[in-house]
Amino acid sequence: MEPSRARRLRPEQDAAAPQRVLDAIRRDIIFGTLLPGVRVTEAALATKYGVSRVPVREALRALEAEGFVESKPYAGSTVAEIPLDDAEDLFAVRGVIESTIARRAARRAAAQFAADAPSTQWWSARRALADILDDGDRAVAADALADLPELNIRFHLGVAELSGSASLAALLRQISGKIEWLYAADVDNRGKQSWGEHRLIMAAIDAGSEAEAERLMAGHVGSSHRGYMERFAAPRDADGGTAHRG
Amino acid sequence: MEPSRARRLRPEQDAAAPQRVLDAIRRDIIFGTLLPGVRVTEAALATKYGVSRVPVREALRALEAEGFVESKPYAGSTVAEIPLDDAEDLFAVRGVIESTIARRAARRAAAQFAADAPSTQWWSARRALADILDDGDRAVAADALADLPELNIRFHLGVAELSGSASLAALLRQISGKIEWLYAADVDNRGKQSWGEHRLIMAAIDAGSEAEAERLMAGHVGSSHRGYMERFAAPRDADGGTAHRG
DNA sequence: GTACGAGCGATTGTATTCAATCCTTTCGCC
DNA sequence: GGCGAAAGGATTGAATACAATCGCTCGTAC
Known part of the structure; x- marks a missing residue:
């Protein structure tokens, strides 16, 4: 291998x-x-x-x-240019995709625990997520914020893997690059707090609480959205227009 | 050549x-x-x-x-297998993407009409949509339902073009294939009625009514969703499981 | 009779080669 | 001196050639 x-x-x-x-x-x-x-x-x-x-x-x-x-x-x-104009749309769509993924992941987790033998694929994905969470905690503790963008996207893609929905996972993978792009621009501001929310989401999924997982994920993405917009979009909000690339 | x-x-x-x-x-x-x-x-x-x-x-x-x-x-x-399991998720995500696109398109149309000279790119996209709508009407009149799946997806991609959001357009393009797949499976059932809704959406966009355009598009996608599920998912609903591909 | 392993054909992954097109520069002309 | 057009270099698009890997079949041993 x-x-x-x-x-x-x-x-x-x-x-x-x-x-x-x-x-x-x-x-x-x-x-x-x-x-x-x-x-x-x-x-x-x-x-x-x-x-x-x-x-x-x-x-x-x-x-x-x-x-x-x-x-x-x-x-x-x-x-290509940094998609500042599209950030608003991107966050909106991402919120729906990730919320649905979280709900699905919780449902699937419950099904796995109910079954006698969880599938190998599910277990390996779950183990990978545990490692990612640990790595992220270490990075936060060491103030190595530069590592967080990649770990962040790997966590979210890992949850998508856990959800078992190939379509949703592919869709998230499609926009994951731009998410990482936006995340990297704001990691010094919200990185630590944002990472802390991941364990809460993971716990809700493990508990099989579909509604709770969906709610937490929606809040998680929504916070990133607001934080990003407050920092980058506010100055351009006054003129009500788009600033670049016509 | x-x-x-x-x-x-x-x-x-x-x-x-x-x-x-x-x-x-x-x-x-x-x-x-x-x-x-x-x-x-x-x-x-x-x-x-x-x-x-x-x-x-x-x-x-x-x-x-x-x-x-x-x-x-x-x-x-x-x-790959026909994504029956993913159809539910696909429709959910598509609803958000297309609703946002419709809102954006209406906003942009209003801006174009307010300006002295609409952009060439916008006009050509708008003209293309007019042609697509005419072609679709002819196909419906001639009972050529086999032409509708492609025309349908071209209409929706055309609206995305009109919205001016590159990210949303790329996202819709990403799932357009599967949308066409699902649409083709149900075109004999809902094709004609579904096509008729397109002109209403177009009118709302032309009028610059953001809320109306978004509402109509959400309803349009939602109807397709319900129609598809009633036809294909209902028989499998009883056993509460997914039928294929685990 | 069945299970295991080596050999072989079929298929993919990459490198190399050649043609078509675009962009830049320069020459000629106004 | 400015502007337009053609030639050349640079770069992409596709075809061919070759190396590496996988799956299957056949042979052999137990």
């Missing part, structure tokens, strides 16, 4: 190269290494990550679907 | 081959030509559509992101 480094004498066949490149580029965009408007060429990325252009192409297509880059035929790709 | 039947002296650079292949495969899945569980190989698809494996790979990746196929490394892709 593990890619031993001794085995890599010639292969270069990772079978995960596109995913690795995708994560790396997205990370660079989210944390500001790649600034909006910058043009990215396939050849440069291929050289940077030590692969050929084919995996890079797949990664760029995925990033385009996620809204991180914009491409035109034969004209290349550029990094 | 045209793919001559002579030998491929020149490789025919379409620059749109992946999109064409993507639409074709998705269409085959939606309309039942490709049945769930069937294994699809890249080579076969490449031969069928007269392209190489590279564009086929891109199309398969996109289909995977949309949830139409499932892939494992080195193990190939299979057509």
Whole structure:
């Protein structure tokens, strides 16, 4: 299972190269290494990550679907603008998706405990969530706030996994990148408090309380929403218009 | 330009081959030509559509992101099951996305009419919607219900275009395939009535009535939801379980 | 007769190669 | 001196070639 480094004498066949490149580029965009408007060429990325252009192409297509880059035929790709205008909509939709996910997860947890033998898949997802919660607590204790955006999105995706709804999980995955983007911009403000709410949500899911899990998740997302808007949207609220990208 | 039947002296650079292949495969899945569980190989698809494996790979990746196929490394892709279990969630999320889109579209329409010169982009989107509405009316009049699923999704995507929210449009595009899938399964039942509601929504948007547009769109999606569930989910409701795919 | 393992065919993942298109620069003309 | 058009370089899109992996079948041992 593990890619031993001794085995890599010639292969270069990772079978995960596109995913690795995708994560790396997205990370660079989210944390500001790649600034909006910058043009990215396939050849440069291929050289940077030590692969050929084919995996890079797949990664760029995925990033385009996620809204991180914009491409035109034969004209290349550029990094998209930070979606400030869309933040309001994004939070609204995210609230519904995540609330539904939380309800589903609680229902499924109850079903798993009722059954004689919980499914292996469910258990491994639950264990992964426990680890994520511990890692996040350690990061908070050590003031390592830079680690929180990734842990945050992994927690939410983990809950989606636990919910068992493939459609909802795919949808959340679709917008997870932008959520992380917005989260990273506000992590120094609300990061610690926000992380603390995760254990309450987890407890409600474990208890099988559908309504409680849904309510807590809605509140969790709503708080992030308000915090973000107060910090970033307030100055632009007066003119009532959108500030950039027409 | 045209793919001559002579030998491929020149490789025919379409620059749109992946999109064409993507639409074709998705269409085959939606309309039942490709049945769930069937294994699809890249080579076969490449031969069928007269392209190489590279564009086929891109199309398969996109289909995977949309949830139409499932892939494992080195193990190939299979057509996913019809998402009956997820239909409930899908309709719920879709309701929020489309309601928000309708509200946004009405707001933007009012802004366009208030300005001296509406933007070219807005006008072309509005014109396209008018054509779609006419085409749909003709299809209904001619009892050509098979045309409605595609026209339906084009109408809703067109409204998203009109809303000006790139995030919401991308999100709707993400689930549009499955919406069309569900719609096609129920078009003989609710197709005509459902189509008639589109002009009411369009009128509310043109009038700039945000609340009205949102209300109508929520009702429109909600009706589809109820109709679909009454037809497909009711028989399975008694046993309280999910029937397939765990 | 059944279970286990090695060999083989089939299929995917990536690299390399070549054609088509776009963008920039420069040359010619007004 | 300014403007327009064509040529060249740069970059993307697709096809072909090759390496790595998986699933299946056949053979063998128990």
